[in-house]
Amino acid sequence: MELQTLTYIVVGLTFALYIGIAVWARASTTGEFYAAGRGVHPVANGMATAADWMSAASFISMAGIIAFQGYDASLFLMGWTGGYVLLAMLLAPYLRKFGKFTVPEFIGDRFYSKTARIVAVICLIVASLTYVIGQMKGIGVAFGRFLEVDYDTGLYTGMAIVFFYAVLGGMKGITYTQIAQYCVLIMAYTIPAIFISLQLTGNPIPQLGLFSNTVADGTPLLAKLDQTIVDLGFAQYTAQKTNTLNLVLYTFSLMIGTAGLPHVIIRFFTVPKVKDARSSAGWALVFISILYTTAPAVGAMAMLNLANTVQPGPVAAADGALEYEARPQWFKNWETTGLLTFEDKNGNGRVEYRKGDSNELKVDRDIMVLANPEIAK
Amino acid sequence: MSTQNTSGMAYWKANVRLITISLVIWAVCSYGFGIILRPLLAGIKIGGTDLGFWFAQQGSMIVFLVLIFFYAYKMNQLDRQFDVHED
Numbered sequence: 385m386e387l388q389t390l391t392y393i394v395v396g397l398t399f400a401l402y403i404g405i406a407v408w409a410r411a412s413t414t415g416e417f418y419a420a421g422r423g424v425h426p427v428a429n430g431m432a433t434a435a436d437w438m439s440a441a442s443f444i445s446m447a448g449i450i451a452f453q454g455y456d457a458s459l460f461l462m463g464w465t466g467g468y469v470l471l472a473m474l475l476a477p478y479l480r481k482f483g484k485f486t487v488p489e490f491i492g493d494r495f496y497s498k499t500a501r502i503v504a505v506i507c508l509i510v511a512s513l514t515y516v517i518g519q520m521k522g523i524g525v526a527f528g529r530f531l532e533v534d535y536d537t538g539l540y541t542g543m544a545i546v547f548f549y550a551v552l553g554g555m556k557g558i559t560y561t562q563i564a565q566y567c568v569l570i571m572a573y574t575i576p577a578i579f580i581s582l583q584l585t586g587n588p589i590p591q592l593g594l595f596s597n598t599v600a601d602g603t604p605l606l607a608k609l610d611q612t613i614v615d616l617g618f619a620q621y622t623a624q625k626t627n628t629l630n631l632v633l634y635t636f637s638l639m640i641g642t643a644g645l646p647h648v649i650i651r652f653f654t655v656p657k658v659k660d661a662r663s664s665a666g667w668a669l670v671f672i673s674i675l676y677t678t679a680p681a682v683g684a685m686a687m688l689n690l691a692n693t694v695q696p697g698p699v700a701a702a703d704g705a706l707e708y709e710a711r712p713q714w715f716k717n718w719e720t721t722g723l724l725t726f727e728d729k730n731g732n733g734r735v736e737y738r739k740g741d742s743n744e745l746k747v748d749r750d751i752m753v754l755a756n757p758e759i760a761k
Numbered sequence: 762m763s764t765q766n767t768s769g770m771a772y773w774k775a776n777v778r779l780i781t782i783s784l785v786i787w788a789v790c791s792y793g794f795g796i797i798l799r800p801l802l803a804g805i806k807i808g809g810t811d812l813g814f815w816f817a818q819q820g821s822m823i824v825f826l827v828l829i830f831f832y833a834y835k836m837n838q839l840d841r842q843f844d845v846h847e848d
Binding site: 450455458461462465466468469472473474477591594595596597603604605606607608610622624628631632635636657658659662663665666669670673676677680 | 780783784787791792795796797799807808809810811814815817818819821822823825826828829830832833836837840846847848
């Protein structure tokens with residue numbers, strides 16, 4: 385079977401599943417449409433929140449940023465998860481207790497003001513639109529790639545499908561499609577990580593593998609990574625490179641931002657009781673943490689594998705770097721996308737990955753997660 | 762002041778106290794151990810690096826998780842104690 389036919393079948397089945405869920409869970413009352421009839425179990429709600437909230441930034445970009453920035457990228461890990469503590473303690477239970485469907489309704493009633501409510505609606509629309517623009521770009525790129533049509537057609541197709549199941553199924557339909565999404569997403573992320581961790585450290589749990597010794601020579605993985613990239617001229621992976629105030633403020637802003645996301649807050653309206661709103665935030669963080677604690681392992685291991693692939697021998701030796709003619713297949717594949725480029729500055733036909741002007745290899749951070757399994761081979 | 766009000770205030774006070782304790786732990790483990798106090802923890806080694814790195818990339822998230830469930834558990838207890846629970 386051709387790859388294209390296979391893609392159509394897989395994508396078609398996914399759509400059929402989503403639309404099937406929408407029809408099965410179709411909403412008939414306002415309560416069902418906005419809050420899934422307030423009947424979603426807190427664990428299910430947590431899983432749906434996790435899938436809803438983790439987008440391409442978490443799934444594709446984050447581990448890549450960690451790979452290239454090391455310790456400094458911890459601000460994304462702490463910032464994006466720490467907001468859930470604020471959400472669970474300061475927002476979710478109170479909004480759920482109030483018993484309305486939207487945040488503007490809460491603000492309007494709490495401050496006895498229609499103006500306050502209108503201001504809240506405007507803020508919500510601005511925040512949501514900004515967010516949706518990014519997601520729609522993703523839909524256009526993904527659908528365009530899968531269906532092999534141009535970006536605009538991909539975008540409209542995707543939008544039509546999302547519109548159809550959201551309008552028909554309301555919050556209940558969205559909740560169940562998101563649970564299905566989470567399962568697919570987390571498997572696609574963790575399975576390669578497990579095998580790479582096993583290969584490098586002998587430990588099948590990436591979270592433990594990150595702090596284990598390597599199979600190759602028994603030195604700790606992070607110590608080996610520090611040494612490897614210091615040899616190439618970069619700063620230590622585990623060292624702090626930006627100033628402390630920056631790290632603190634950046635982390636803080638991400639935490640506040642996470643706690644205020646409208647599409648996350650509304651999820652806490654769907655559970656039966658205030659009690660469930662509290663534990664639901666915890667379950668959301670459980671499902672998010674499965675990915676978020678795997679990401680630093682993916683980042684570190686991808687970096688170590690990349691460095692070892694392009695620099696198999698000692699840095700000082702003339703034949704230490706990878707010969708361009710002998711480059712692996714994944715290298716060629718990513719070159720065609722333009723996201724990985726090689727420029728032979730000193731004309732010796734070898735890929736010299738270094739810090740500074742003599743560097744000959746440019747790697748887009750966003751390809752690290754996708755290329756990781758191939759690099760590890 | 763009616764009993765209803767006194768009980769309500771005591772409930773709110775206990776609630777705020779619980780949130781304060783939780784958020785102090787939240788801040789100390791992330792901003793503290795993960796960033797600001799990291800140099801102080803540099804002597805404690807863990808898997809090829811220092812404890813601060815572990816907190817920044819793994820430990821803080823585990824602490825967040827424990828905190829939310831601890832808070833939910835304690836709040837449910839408070840709800841019962843002050844008879845404002847829903848079931």
